Amino acid sequence: MSHDFRLKSFYKPAYCNYCTDLLWGIMNQGYQCTVCNAISHDRCLMESRKMSCTVKSGGYRPLNFISNNKIKDPLTAAVKTGHEFKVKSYYKPTYCHQCSELLWGLMNQGYQCTVCNFVCHERCLSSLTVDCTHLLSEQITNPIGHTWISPKSSANKRKWCNVCRKKITGSAMYCKVCRRYAHKYCIGHELNNCKECSSTCTTKTDFDHHWIEGNLTSHAKCEMCTKPCFTDLCLTGFRCGWCGITLHSSCFNAFIKSDKCKSCDFRDLSHMILPPYCVSMPISQRTLQQDETLEAISSTSFHITVVPTINEEMLGDAQEPVLVFINGRSGGNQGIELINGFSRHLNPLQVYDLSAGGPLPGLYSFRNVSKYRVLVGGGDGTVGWVLSGLDFMKDHLKCPVPPCAVLPLGTGNDLARALKWGGGYTGEKVMQLLYAIEDADRQPFDRWxxxxxxxxxxxxxxxxxxxxxxxxxxxxxxxxxxxxxxxxxxxxxxxxxxxxxxxxxxxxxxxxxxxxxxxxxxxxxxxxxxxxxxxxxxxxxxxxxxxxxxxxxxxxxxxxxxxxxxxxxxxxxxxxxxxxxxxxxxxxxxxxxxxxxxxxxxxxxxxxxxxxxxxxxxxxxxxxxxxxxxxxxxxxxxxxxxxxxxxxxxxxxxxxxxxx
Missing domain, CATH: 2.60.200.40 (Tumour Suppressor Smad4)
Structure with missing residues (x-):
């Protein structure tokens, strides 16, 4: 049966069944079939006539069935994501969290979840990729708590809370490991879904992506469609916390089903990162064994540190992880900021603060690794401290003389100058520092x-x-x-x-x-x-x-x-x-x-x-x-x-x- 399209004026938002775009204008915006109520732009009329006409009851619908006729009710299709949607009117510009486009109209422009504040068009209800928070909490099998810290005030600009999905305008917190943002009053409601840095499975050698929603970098590009996916208009898009690939929310489902979606390979950091599947931590429900703890004793302090166990057999031949030591007390606040930066880009279990226990816990955790590199952030005295730690541990290390790079955070930094690392840290990005370590030349160095x-x-x-x-x-x-x-x-x-x-x-x-x-x-x-x-x-x-x-x-x-x-x-x-x-x-x-x-x-x-x-x-x-x-x-x-x-x-x- 063919359509009987007639020119019509629409007095509330209406969408074309063929292209699903809004019908613009004040009067005579498009055509509507008198038999099945299908709606079409003038430009889509020829293609719309090719669609079969089926008599429907119920009268006018602002968004009718799209051209493939597969989705029967958008709200019914959205139930699987756990959201509890209600139609809502917005009185200031609001953007869809699925497609990041503006919600047009004067009233009842879109839907909002009463639980997590997720906002979307009616046409996007059938293709949602973000589950509601109460459903996500049931999907977490291994809860990992976040490590919340206070960022610089400038870091909060153009950020959105991952809990309430509202814009961050004042003070907030972010996780130094997975870079989720949240208002201070929202932290208690955040899910324990931080990056998993160790594994309980000793045979699995592949690793899934760890998806984090929103707050993408300004140069982010979608891995699926290669188009820019950054927006500061709402919380949308996805980023892998390990390899850093980014996706549009609307491209997420297609990516998951495509051949591009493989196990996370850590991309540029694959040679430097310590893969979580190679690391195991002592089980807290049992008494720790003697070889799972390390006592670092000095004349003024006593530290007992739980150290991870690294299974070298699961490391690839090309992998040479970087063991990072940063003196948190060096360079004012630079030391703490660098610890947070390296913890975010690498596995936090390969980043150590020297002001909290010295170098021995880190060296002990890498005792069974035959090939790795060391980065020391601090002054010349800090570098000497780590080198002395290597001397002390040489009989217990599989690699007693790892190559060492220097990140200058002290005052003189003469050793860093001699090795061409400069006279001081000038704010380089962590990724640039890691690239520099990857490309550095290895030199023998006399010690006396x-x-x-x-x-x-x-x-x-x-x-x-x-x-x-x-x-x-x-x-x-x-x-x-x-x-x-x-x-x-x-x-x-x-x-x-x-x-x-x-x-x-x-x-x-x-x-x-x-x-x-x-x-x-x-x-x-x-x-x-x-x-x-x-x-x-x-x-x-x-x-x-x-x-x-x-x-x-x-x-x-x-x-x-x-x-x-x-x-x-x-x-x-x-x-x-x-x-x-x-x-x-x-x-x-x-x-x-x-x-x-x-x-x-x-x-x-x-x-x-x-x-x-x-x-x-x-x-x-x-x-x-x-x-x-x-x-x-x-x-x-x-x-x-x-x-x-x-x-x-x-x-x-x-x-x-x-x-x-």
């Missing part, structure tokens, strides 16, 4: 054993005795002038720690201390009068007038200065950190130190060698890698460690766009 042998015959009764000790040196060792300034800085920070929370302020204090030394009366003895130097079993005479002596392993010193210089001089070679030699350099005074800092002059070259011995007969300030103290008369022996470290040197050509 420094032994202090006390000469008790030279210590006066008034000065007393200091316990002999052995330390490991990575960067440099200083005696005299530069160590005295480092010691004054350390004492000032101990007296007022609240003031030393920025890199700029710390450098200002160093400058102030150097200026004070320049204009103050110098009463210290010249080093050639109290010190003897032996390099490779040969005595070396010290120049007169020396106020400081420095042993260099790297070319950077004093927050970026290069005191050894690059000029060619007979009897001396270029300074490198992998040549098995140390450079012995002298400082003549504060003015000389200032000229070195200003790159106007180099230090006084004295010697180069592998085995160095220094003895002095009076108490002098000493610093190793920035850690300074007063040292009583002793003999210092510096020898090359047999085990070199492997450091990651940033590649100058690394530049990849970030997709997340």
């Amino acid at each position: 054993n420094v032994k202090f042998k006390e000469d008790f015959q030279l210590i006066s009764e008034a000065e007393g005795a200091v316990e002999c000790k052995t330390v490991t040196m990575n960067n440099y060792l200083g005696i005299g002038l530069d160590a005295e300034i480092a010691l004054d800085f350390h004492q000032a920070r101990e007296d007022h720690p609240e003031k030393f929370n920025s890199r700029l302020h710390n450098k200002g204090v160093y400058l102030q201390l150097g200026v004070q030394k320049t204009f103050s009366r110098d009463t210290s003895a010249e080093l050639h009068q109290v010190m003897a130097l032996k390099v490779d079993d040969k005595f070396v005479s010290l120049p007169t007038g020396l106020k400081g002596i420095v042993l260099l392993n790297i070319e950077s010193w004093g927050a970026g200065s290069e005191p050894w210089g690059s000029h060619i001089e007979e009897g001396f070679e270029k300074n490198t950190y992998s040549d098995g030699m140390l450079e012995v350099m002298g400082l003549s005074g504060p003015m000389h130190l200032g000229r070195i800092k200003s790159s106007l002059q180099n230090g006084i070259r004295i010697a180069q060698g592998t085995n160095i011995s220094i003895s002095f007969s009076s108490t002098l300030p000493v610093q190793v890698d920035g850690e300074a103290w007063q040292q009583t008369p002793c003999e210092i022996e510096v020898n090359l460690l047999e085990q070199r470290a492997i450091m990651l040197r940033k590649s100058p050509n690394q530049q990849r766009p970030s997709s997340r």
Whole structure:
């Protein structure tokens, strides 16, 4: 039976049966069949006539049956999603959470769920992809709680609450692991559906996508249709919390049914991430075994940390996960922000805050992994802390010398400068940092054993005795002038720690201390009068007038200065950190130190060698890698460690766009 279409004026929203678009206009907007009430645009009339005409009862419907005649009642079709929809009138612009298009009309423009506030067109009821919250709660088999933190105020702009689906206008919280946003008063109603970072199944090697609704990045593109899917008009769209792919809500069902929907392969991070199916955690319902806990003990603190177990057999040959250590107290708030950023992009079980237990828990969890990389975020002292942890754990690690990258968060950051990671963190995105680690060059790195042998015959009764000790040196060792300034800085920070929370302020204090030394009366003895130097079993005479002596392993010193210089001089070679030699350099005074800092002059070259011995007969300030103290008369022996470290040197050509 053919349609009997007649031109008609519609006084409330009506939609074309063929294209499902709204009929626009004030009068005579389209055509309606007098037999079955089918509606059509003028432009769709020829195609609409090809559709079969079936007599229907019930009179006029704003949205009639679409062209395939498969859906009998949109509200009935929406029941499977668990929503409780009611027709609603909106008095300000409102957008469909399914197709992200505007709800047009003057009254009764769309439907809204009375439980979760989901909003949609009537035509979208039959293709919903988002289940109601009460139905989602029943689908969770392994509840994982969220880790809520307060973001910067700027991070809340153009965000929508994942609980009440309303726009965030004031303070809010977000999960640092899966990046769900919520009002503070909505957190108690959020589902425990955070990313699953470990697995209870020891045989499954594939992993499903973890879908998170809404709040997509501005450059997001749909994996199905390749069109932009970002919108800040409502909570819509989906993002995988692991691989980062994004979808339109309207493309979600088609993607799930297509060949593109495979197990999550983590995309760009597949070589760096620790897959959850490789990780298992101790079961909380039973008593922990001894090898599942680690006690990190110091003189002032005691930590008991539950560590995950990693099954290396389930790691692929190409996978080399990154073990991340960040000092949360470094760089002001930068350390905490980076911990949150790496926890979001990687598996949180491979990211550790050094201020909460040190490096041993992380190293212990990776003890059975034969191939991995390490990223250390902090100052030079933090890097030395992690390298010392590797030395301590070397007999228990399958990979005792993993390649290490440095993320500079301290004040001087000389090691990071020498490895081309820069003098400080300048806000690079976490993905760019991970790309840089992936492209970095592996370099052998010399490390040195420094032994202090006390000469008790030279210590006066008034000065007393200091316990002999052995330390490991990575960067440099200083005696005299530069160590005295480092010691004054350390004492000032101990007296007022609240003031030393920025890199700029710390450098200002160093400058102030150097200026004070320049204009103050110098009463210290010249080093050639109290010190003897032996390099490779040969005595070396010290120049007169020396106020400081420095042993260099790297070319950077004093927050970026290069005191050894690059000029060619007979009897001396270029300074490198992998040549098995140390450079012995002298400082003549504060003015000389200032000229070195200003790159106007180099230090006084004295010697180069592998085995160095220094003895002095009076108490002098000493610093190793920035850690300074007063040292009583002793003999210092510096020898090359047999085990070199492997450091990651940033590649100058690394530049990849970030997709997340």
